[in-house]
Amino acid sequence: MDLNDRYLKMFIEYLQIEKNSSHHTTENYEKAILHFKSFMKQQAIEGFAAVSYLLVRHYLTWLHEQSYSRRTVAKKISSLRSFYRFLNREKIVEHNPFALASLPKKGQSIPHFIYEEELAELFHVSDLSTPLGQRNQAILELLYGTGIRVSECCQIQLEDLDFYIETVLIKGKGRKERYVPLGSYAIEALSRYIEEGRKELSEKAGQPAKTLFLNYKGGPLTPRGVRTILNRLIEQTTLTVHISPHVLRHTFATHLLNEGADMRAVQELLGHSHLSSTQIYTHVTKDHLKKIYNNTHPRA
CATH class of the missing domain: 1.10.150 (DNA polymerase; domain 1)
Known part of the structure; x- marks a missing residue:
């Protein structure tokens, strides 16, 4: 070496x-x-x-x-x-040659999100009589209902869920942990999946996985697998929008802020270390408010 x-x-x-x-x-x-x-x-x-x-x-x-x-x-x-x-x-070099290097300014891209009317159709395409349909519905409800990252979603274990206090323990970036509240729709979908679909899927594996979400073979579901599931769900709708786990995360944050949620609370829910990471969503909400104003005010 x-x-x-x-x-x-x-x-x-x-x-x-x-x-x-x-x-x-x-x-x-x-x-x-x-x-x-x-x-x-x-x-x-x-x-x-x-x-x-x-x-x-x-x-x-x-x-x-x-x-x-x-x-x-x-x-x-x-x-x-x-x-x-x-x-x-560590005294290996005398100076930092990158200290004066100026970073190129990042383009401020506005996060893509989905309107509530578009989401409504997406929540009605899964076949809840099948294990995979129950799993897919639970993933959809959890991603939109909590705003967690797809990597965080795939790391959730059964023991991380607490239906009594309606929270889920999320292991985020930098191994930071946070508790995120679960809504009634997510709890209903998760309960159905755990009691029915997950049991059937876990029987297909030689050794049952501890992770909450399983693939069709009974093994742990990967982030790539979640993206494939969302792509297949959108294909079953009449929607032409692009959807991904991160789009659902953007949608979660945007809808909360549009309804008046405190930005610090949204920061905590998303697991952002810095408020500046959350502030990007104010661009979306300002556009939303401007659209409402232009469409409804007599003198707009």
């Missing part, structure tokens, strides 16, 4: 042990650093300590020429800045 690989290994261990970062986060950091390491090799730069601000500028120009999106470039530079901050702390 050369020195560069050793330093990278030290940084990954720092993320996992000291920062308690998720596997997904550490994997993204590692990919960004390995990508830059490949660029260093092209430029005949051997060690991380030999990287200068001029090389960083050259790297930014190269990323632009390769047509990377602003969001991707920002993530790479942010990862490398953190990496060099760590190297500087």
Whole structure:
């Protein structure tokens, strides 16, 4: 193992042990650093300590020429800045060449969401007389009723549900846990699925899975599987909208704010670390209010 690989290994261990970062986060950091390491090799730069601000500028120009999106470039530079901050702390490098690198401004995209009228049709397509239909309805009600991420949905275990106090324990990003309330529709759909459909699905597996949602073989359902389910559900409707787990998450937040929910409460429900992540939904609600005003006010 050369020195560069050793330093990278030290940084990954720092993320996992000291920062308690998720596997997904550490994997993204590692990919960004390995990508830059490949660029260093092209430029005949051997060690991380030999990287200068001029090389960083050259790297930014190269990323632009390769047509990377602003969001991707920002993530790479942010990862490398953190990496060099760590190297500087460990006295491996004297300075952080990425400290002065300006991140490209991200385009402020407005989250896509679905109107209540469109959702109504979606909630009536599952065949509730079948195990898979019961499972699909439970997934739909849970994703829209809680706003949780698809990865969080697939990690839920039976023991995480508490129908008595009507909550579910969610294990979010950075291994942070939060309790999210369950609505009456989600409780009804989940109860039916657990008592009937899930029992039938679990019998197909040699060893019953602990996770709440199972695939048709009785094994744990994956995020990709959930996306496939939603695509099939939308195909059974007359709707032309795009739907995904994240769209349901956006819809959850937008509908709450449209009805006057406190932004701090929505932040807590979504599991956002920073309020700025939640504030993007105010753009949607402002558009919603403007549309109502234009359609209803005599002098609009």
